Amino acid sequence: EAEVAQSPRYKITEKSQAVAFWCDPISGHATLYWYRQILGQGPELLVQFQDESVVDDSQLPKDRFSAERLKGVDSTLKIQPAELGDSAMYLCASSPYRGLETQYFGPGTRLLVL
Amino acid sequence: AQTVTQSQPEMSVQEAETVTLSCTYDTSESNYYLFWYKQPPSRQMILVIRQEAYKQQNATENRFSVNFQKAAKSFSLKISDSQLGDTAMYFCAFMFTGNQFYFGTGTSLTVIP
Numbered sequence: 001e002a003e004v005a006q007s008p009r010y011k012i013t014e015k016s017q018a019v020a021f022w023c024d025p026i027s028g029h030a031t032l033y034w035y036r037q038i039l040g041q042g043p044e045l046l047v048q049f050q051d052e053s054v055v056d057d058s059q060l061p062k063d064r065f066s067a068e069r070l071k072g073v074d075s076t077l078k079i080q081p082a083e084l085g086d087s088a089m090y091l092c093a094s095s096p097y098r099g100l101e102t103q104y105f106g107p108g109t110r111l112l113v114l
Numbered sequence: 115a116q117t118v119t120q121s122q123p124e125m126s127v128q129e130a131e132t133v134t135l136s137c138t139y140d141t142s143e144s145n146y147y148l149f150w151y152k153q154p155p156s157r158q159m160i161l162v163i164r165q166e167a168y169k170q171q172n173a174t175e176n177r178f179s180v181n182f183q184k185a186a187k188s189f190s191l192k193i194s195d196s197q198l199g200d201t202a203m204y205f206c207a208f209m210f211t212g213n214q215f216y217f218g219t220g221t222s223l224t225v226i227p
Contacts, residue, residue, distance in 0.1 A: 042219050103215060108158060
């Protein structure tokens, strides 16, 4: 069964350092999402891609976060510089189309900023 | 604005018993989907069940079923014959056209042997 892949699974970094997370969606899925999940809370959308284009990044802290999906397949989320408050789980999800579709989640990257 | 509320932060149930998790939502949209996702400890989030708002019939998936009350904006999940593997965080989620999910804060369910 096809799955969303993410790496690394865990990342520890010091504040002010740069970190990057990678996501490979299910093959053929046009829509890709990055979520941030703070411990004890539900995921919150950071950015949504349709193919290689950003369709919603209204909740992305653009002063330090960036995301790209250059060829419309895999995606990278970057934080520079990392802050203590960025410690969270970063989830990637994909769906076949941009519509009322189920989203399939990857295992996530757990980030700890010291 | 869309909001999803899960008023039960933690619940427990004896193995083989039935448990119901509550979820309410607020929206002015008429066409939307509702979902229950399960997130086991240190494992990825997986879909449990989904409900299309235009369907009056409640969705069922094996031991999982929902009670969808559109007028009341309520979407509860019933787990029958609870199993140890059902221990997880359960998130209620709402989606309307545009594909953005709105998640509740989750209910931590523990199945007691």
